[in-house]
Amino acid sequence: MDDIDRKITGLLAADARRALADIGAAVGLSASAVNDRIRRLQAQGAIRAFTVDADPAALGLPVLAFVWVSLRDGADESAFRSFAAAHPAVMECHHVTGPWSYLVKLRLPALAAVETVLAEIKAQGFLGRSETILALSSPVEGAHVPKGAA
Structure with a gap:
């Protein structure tokens, strides 16, 4: 994992729905190159899941x-x-x-x-x-x- 992978992972952790083009602009890569890196990170297990950060109290779990x-x-x-x-x-x-x-x-x-x-x-x-x-x-x-x- 290099610095660009770390930046991509950090950006996805903040907003997993962020557009590939937006991530690419932030790290200096094309959307397709970002997509390739994300797929590789998933295959390696560095990205385990794309999740929702739900409010536990709103889900009835305060x-x-x-x-x-x-x-x-x-x-x-x-x-x-x-x-x-x-x-x-x-x-x-x-x-x-x-x-x-x-x-x-x-x-x-x-x-x-x-x-x-x-x-x-x-x-x-x-x-x-x-x-x-x-x-x-x-x-x-x-x-x-x-x-x-x-």
């Missing part, structure tokens, strides 16, 4: 919770990862260093739903212990590309 999860001894870690990937409330799941096994980001319709998700994790036999942190607000959220990448 509660943002982060859950530190420590798996219980003997828990099937692969099964936990599959559970997290399939769960509709799980926005992100990160395997982390330190005293916790995972950091899980949840988007939920109500505060009571946090307890429901934790009960589901317990019922599957994954949970050793957890700590939940609720976000009061999110001044910065949803960046798809690190700020320094563009």
Whole structure:
């Protein structure tokens, strides 16, 4: 990935519907050359998806919770990862260093739903212990590309 690819990726991250000619003008390439680069970046996996940045509250998911999860001894870690990937409330799941096994980001319709998700994790036999942190607000959220990448 070169500097032009990084610029294209940054421009698409800001507006995935931006015209190829507009991107080309910004990076000094023709629209067809930009299209070729985008296709190559997709094939390489550098661009994973074109997405919509929807307002969670407008979708009925105003509660943002982060859950530190420590798996219980003997828990099937692969099964936990599959559970997290399939769960509709799980926005992100990160395997982390330190005293916790995972950091899980949840988007939920109500505060009571946090307890429901934790009960589901317990019922599957994954949970050793957890700590939940609720976000009061999110001044910065949803960046798809690190700020320094563009």
